[in-house]
Amino acid sequence: MEPAVKLKGISKYYGALRAVHDLSLDIFPGEVLGFLGPNGAGKTTTIQILCGLLAADEGSVSVLGQQLSQSPEVKASIGLCPQDVLIWPYLTCYEQLRWLGGLYGLTAGHARSRAEELLELLELTPKSNKQAKTLSGGMKRRLNLALALVHDPEILVLDEPEAGLDPQSRVNVRSLIKSLAAKKTIILTTHNMDEADRLSDRVAVMDHGELLVLDTPERLKSRVGEGDVLELVFANESAARRAERLLENRFSGSVLRDSRLLILRSLNILKHMPRFLATLTDEGCSPVESRLRQNTLEDVFIQLTGRRLDE
């Protein structure tokens, strides 16, 4: 299958800073690709290159089979929902959707109906004739998303689409992304592992401008280890370190420590849990908190980089 977006050997430098290094990636039609990485990983730079807003120092980008550098008009097949809210404060919601639709070449009638459709879809119809500056933060974010969809692009780039949304709007946006995923290629950058896990067909993990892994969420999580995860939180770092030493000799699964947190991963960990806790209590280093959960993409990130995503 011909990729909808093909990044080949992309590098971008800001002086001595290497923002993206030799990134190659194929994104296929109808796929939801999640971009994961901490701040400064190179996600936004990659997206800007992909959207034609920034030129790569090395490498090439092709969109729908056309080289972006040679056919800049192909940019119009991409819809970008940026992380920052980019709206026109003195235009009403309806006016800006209609106006932007017109710039993308929609006929007046089509731009009108598309604006109404998106306002309805994102529950902004009651605010249709209000200037954008009067909207609440969540509404502005929804309008930001609507502007990315106004020309019904084949490729949708969503940079942190859930950031700043209230829980209800988050659920709605998530279901909208799912419904769009059936018809469009979606590239999603996020800090939110849960969001990436739920929505993405494949996940690309980036750090320091490099692509670390690219695979389905299930395969990535299985790389970390099968089974469940037990998280034990200790009162201080020395207690956690002591517990780490004690459990290393008695535990067959993996043990990972992050400051006061000890992460134990093993099949049927629930069965061993009473024994671990008894050992730790006997040795005078009981955890102050314990949590049982399944593997997440966060674990993948910690294993790949040795640190948490939000550090």
Added chain:
Amino acid sequence: MKILSVFWKSLREQLRQPLVLALTLLLPACFVLLYWMFFPGGGSTSYSVLIINQDEGVVLEEGLDLHAGEDLIGELASVRYQSGDSLLSIKQMASRPEAEQKLRDRKATLLLIIPVDFSAKIKQFTNGEIAHPAALTFVGDLTNPYYSVAAIFCSAGLENYLQTYAGQVSAVEILEEALGDSAGRSEFELYVPGLLVFAEVLLVFQASMVIAGEVEAGTLQRIRMTGLSSFEYLFGTGLALEVIGTAALLLAFLTAHLLGFESEGPLLAAVVIGAITGLAIIGSGLIVAALTRTVSQAFLLANFPLVLFMFFTDVIYPVPAVPLFTIGGHTLNLFEILPPTHAVIALNKIFSLGTSFRDLGYELSMLTGLTILYVWVGVFLFDRIHIKGKRK
């Protein structure tokens, strides 16, 4: 079509920012009103002259009294503008220290001291007797720009008095022929062309801030994604600004007209000159916007062209010529590279001399050429810095 779409969008946005709009639309009209108030009734300056009349008078052979000092004061009080307004505002004083204090405080322009023997000297002169001339004293602060004007008019008044009362015949008669309606123009009216150009000059703030606002808000990024060219975007936005600039110009003109200002030439020609000037100012606003990233930066930097356009182009007051080179018999001056220079000259010619379009060839072609240059530089810089430069 896309230009028109950008035009409507931009016009709508600007109309929804009442404070900025009011500043652009009303400030020039307020300045017109202010200048009208500077000159009584929108007329001309009346120079305040203090007089200490020490003249004791004499009795003529016919038994009549001659009080030449009082006659001279009457003559000075009758010096008038063509409009009939008094040129000199005369006030008699008794004490020299008190009069000098008024000069120091700039509450008066000139002090004229008429000597004790003024009538006696005039009498001797009319009788053909050889006498030392009467010593009239002008006292004033020579750094006061009004002093020399007042001194000239007092001298002219004295000259008239000597011709009328003392029968002095001058070897030379000066005939003044005013061009167009220039003699009938009040001082207020002389400032109106500059104030109308000022209406357009103020657009530099609006132009630079509107475009820098789009950069700062990041919405330019969305526009770039649509494939809209820099020219289409800037031209559409510029047209909206042009409408506002022309409205400000017309409002300022209407204010001036209601305060008694009349144009000798066609108003349409003045509007066209104003509109072209507006485009040139918008071009300079684009240059400012290209060099800035935020509205506050644009506001600060826009003061630079504002000062240039206001104080180096005859908008506020005449500036000396700084010749650069001569081409085709015309010497190009340094400040002619600033479009308002030509606009002020053209508007003066239209309003005071009744000049039509046909006779504004030089000003019109310079103004148009400079406008194209300013707009081109603005679009070029904006495209390089905010469109192509962003991709670097």
